[in-house]
Amino acid sequence: MASVRDIAKRSGVSTATVSRVLNNHPRVSEEAREKVLSVANRERYVPTVGRRSTTNIAFLYTAETSISSQFDSSLIHGMSQRMEEYGFDLMILAARRVRLPNETFTQMFLRKGVRGAVLRTTERTHSVCETIAEEGFPCVVVGDRFDNPQVNFIHTDSRSTSREAVEHLISLGHRRIGVFANLIDDSDHADRLAGYREAHQAAGLPVDENLVIRTWAHLEGGAQGLRRSMQQLDPPTALFITDPMAAVGAMNEAQSMGLQVPAQLSIVGFDDGEARYTVFPKMTSVCQNAVTLGAEAFDVLNQLLDPTTSDPVDKRRTLPAWFEIHGSTAPAPAVA
Amino acid sequence: MASVRDIAKRSGVSTATVSRVLNNHPRVSEEAREKVLSVANRERYVPTVGRRSTTNIAFLYTAETSISSQFDSSLIHGMSQRMEEYGFDLMILAARRVRLPNETFTQMFLRKGVRGAVLRTTERTHSVCETIAEEGFPCVVVGDRFDNPQVNFIHTDSRSTSREAVEHLISLGHRRIGVFANLIDDSDHADRLAGYREAHQAAGLPVDENLVIRTWAHLEGGAQGLRRSMQQLDPPTALFITDPMAAVGAMNEAQSMGLQVPAQLSIVGFDDGEARYTVFPKMTSVCQNAVTLGAEAFDVLNQLLDPTTSDPVDKRRTLPAWFEIHGSTAPAPAVA
């Protein structure tokens, strides 16, 4: 195991300078920094305290939006459950706040004793994930997918299940089906929208772009979306809503407007926890299990960190979503 | 600041033995252990790594039930937000799993670089909180209160607001008011039940013990409670449900049984997040803010840890709950 003194020897500087580079002290030359960092990366340096290595796993959330959603909460729950079996500890970190000026992510993680990181992102902060992955730090993105082959990820494929859901609506006789997509797009939400379009295409139905509504992923966003949908000249008879809170908000707003669900309006929601059971009628939904997602994210990380598993780990995993039919969907009303 | 070498000198052993005691190695005599631990506690020892001290705060959950509830999630959210301002990092720990055999909580925390802990408990695990507090480790219990004067805590007083809520039902003409209390009792739930009884007493109404239902704090628990209430000979016209998920479950079960809320049955729920807005009609509720609770829990800890604030901190805080009237309550129906 490479120590600070080894790195010092190999890069031709003192241990003090190595430590300064690793901790990003200001008074160090660019030349020394580069030499040290290249050796440290090559030797796969991990800091140990005394003789003991630290065993923290970070849950790093990169978006402005914090960890308040049910999805994040379930991820943390799943991770923390699985991690305890392996003796790791979970640290919650915000990418924005936690770094010192000019500090590399790797440096920041080492400073905090973090061995690996589970990253939570949105479309806007993809670059953060790529930066961390390209630094070579062990990490896995959860709930999103990447084209960049250096980035490990684990997510749920909701495209085909979204298509299945919309096809279900079509089979019930619905022809004007609206969709709510998230204003802040990540690839998962884009997938759900793609599934919606595919179902239409396969059935030979045109997609009316007026029925594609962009809305926020919370209760009020769903309520607003519903009002905007329903005040159109030829309103939809069914909705596919790609976020749990927005779906719940829309269902309740419909009832509050006197619209009967599912008699007058069918709603297919999305659920990553138990939101579908918190409304009446229970919500027909595309479902994913965020707890499992968190647990498997840690599994990937654990295998990345374990030097004994030499076999190539599947670092880019896709879990299946599934479709559950409950009480919020019904055959289309006879005439508008 | 006391170092391992200081402690070694004062307790008459070597630094190696001090380290062994602090890390709970098996090969150390009871005599040495006691000497070292007593000196370490007296000198308020904090480990530093190299020259730098670690800055972790733990969220320690002691119950079997894990951190999956909305309440816990909001606590973590509130803590983590506030902590970032002060440069602390949040660690999620499970009391059951995280300790080595025969390890003191203080030892465990020091081993992990934790400076202070926010404790989350239920009635059954009160003793854990008292143990940690009596060890002298900086900690604060959140969401519960203690008679033991050594235990710091911060919680929301829901007793008087619960009374206010039930008085509201009485003023609407309800005379048979049921209450759902949690099967796993903590002092908060006991308070809510006490508020219910107080309101009855103040109004000169008897409490029918058949209307006091014990149920689980989740959706199905609420649904079950509702069925049990309604199949009684003289069913209640209003319910006070002391848990958010149970309240939501009961509301939906009522509708699913064809009971109209609030026309035939008024429901006052409890909410620590935004559960009251996720149902239709929106739920009249006793409310507390779990995010604030988490943030203030950290504040208490922060002041305990800050050596410059010599003024006595208020280590036992009570935040107010409040009562919000929404659409799930209405005047009592004319005749049963």
Added chain:
DNA sequence: CATTTCACATGTAACAGTTTCGCCGACTGT
């Protein structure tokens, strides 16, 4: 032009805590 000054990069050494190695003494089986 010579000298002083000063900032900066770096190395030495002293610090923090942990673990390995080996010594000592007590117990135990034959």
Added chain:
DNA sequence: ACAGTCGGCGAAACTGTTACATGTGAAATG
């Protein structure tokens, strides 16, 4: 009685970090 084993412990060797000293080169000053 004696050899073997094992528990407890201290010295020393290891981990990473930081205070202090040192040298160097450029700018400023006589």
